[in-house]
Amino acid sequence: MAAFARDAGTATYYEKRAREYDEWYLGQGRFAELNPPWWQAEVSQLVELVRGLPVARTLDVACGTGFLTQHLRGVTVGLDQSPGMLDVARRRMPGRTVVVGDALRLPMADGSFDRALTGHFYGHLPADERAVFLAEVRRVAAELVVVDTALRPGVGPAQWIDRTLNDGSRHRIYKRYFTSTQLADELGGDRLFTGRSFVACRVVW
Numbered sequence: 001m002a003a004f005a006r007d008a009g010t011a012t013y014y015e016k017r018a019r020e021y022d023e024w025y026l027g028q029g030r031f032a033e034l035n036p037p038w039w040q041a042e043v044s045q046l047v048e049l050v051r052g053l054p055v056a057r058t059l060d061v062a063c064g065t066g067f068l069t070q071h072l073r074g075v076t077v078g079l080d081q082s083p084g085m086l087d088v089a090r091r092r093m094p095g096r097t098v099v100v101g102d103a104l105r106l107p108m109a110d111g112s113f114d115r116a117l118t119g120h121f122y123g124h125l126p127a128d129e130r131a132v133f134l135a136e137v138r139r140v141a142a143e144l145v146v147v148d149t150a151l152r153p154g155v156g157p158a159q160w161i162d163r164t165l166n167d168g169s170r171h172r173i174y175k176r177y178f179t180s181t182q183l184a185d186e187l188g189g190d191r192l193f194t195g196r197s198f199v200a201c202r203v204v205w
Contacts, residue, residue, distance in 0.1 A: 002126035002160075002174040005104050005133070010124075011081055013163070013171040014064075018084030020166050021065050029166065035197075042195045046147060047071050049193050049200060056114035059141060061103045061133075062121035066092045068147065072117065079103065104132045108140045116141040123148040123176045134187075138205050146187060147200045151177040 004010050014021075023029040025043055046068065055074040063069045063078030066089030078089050078098040086098045101107045103121065116137045125133055137144050151157055158176045165171070178186075180194040180201060189203030 003129070004124040004126065004174050005081075005102070005129050009171065010173060013165075013173065015082045015084045016165055016167070016169065018065065018082055018088055021085065021088070022067055025067050038196055042197045045193065045195065046198055046200070050117070050147075053115070053117075053145065056143075057112070058115045058117055059106075059108065059113045061106070061116055061118045061137065063089055063098070064119070065089050066098070068117070068119045069093065069096075074114075077108075077113075079106070104129060104136060106136045106140050110139050111142075113141040115143045115145065117145045117147070119147040120149065122146045123178065124174055126174060143202065143204045144187070144189075145192065145200065145202045146183065147193075147198060148183065149175070149177050150195055150197055150199050151179050151182070152196065 020029065024031050027035045027039055050068050051071040053072065057075045058072050060069040060072065060076065060078045063080050064085045066078055069076060069078045069089065070093050076096050078086070078096065079101045080086050081100065081102060083100055086100060089098050099107065122130070155177055160172055161175050163171050163173055178199050180191040180199040183199055184191045184201040187201055187203040189201050192202050193200035
């Protein structure tokens with residue numbers, strides 16, 4: 001059965017990937033050839049989208065290395081289950097708070113934030129974990145912004161994929177891909193960004 005947020009193997013994979021994660025965003029290393037020509041332009045557009053969000057108290061759930069988190073305006077807390085990812089985020093965002101925590105059991109009080117953001121996390125969650133995640137986010141924040149991976153030709157909307165790290169280790173990860181309309185409809189929200197590689201949507205409760 002598909003699992004992600006509660007899967008020990010997945011946690012190991014992301015801990016090992018922490019130091020090389022940003023190579024994917026930046027098109028470095030093996031991603032210099034794997035990422036499509038329009039990749040960097042869309043990454044820049046995502047950064048501008050995040051930077052342009054209104055000032056708010058924001059919780060970035062599964063913030064990873066803080067690549068997007070650093071561009072949020074206002075009081076920001078980054079949460080991730082990987083200490084290695086948060087080590088990178090902490091160096092990137094001095095003075096901001098980062099917390100080791102479970103995205104399906106957020107260690108925050110009800111209504112603590114105006115907004116939650118999650119990038120490339122929601123699309124990994126199977127149905128049962130999605131339901132728990134959305135309930136938890138709705139408990140702590142009035143709004144959710146989801147950034148994820150666009151559905152593209154030749155790729156199924158949900159599948160298991162094999163990923164290889166720089167050390168040669170291979171890891172199997174569950175992954176979903178979206179059109180912006182599909183993601184907005186699933187969340188019951190609105191489209192913020194429609195690209196060939198990325199989509200972003202927002203739901204306000």
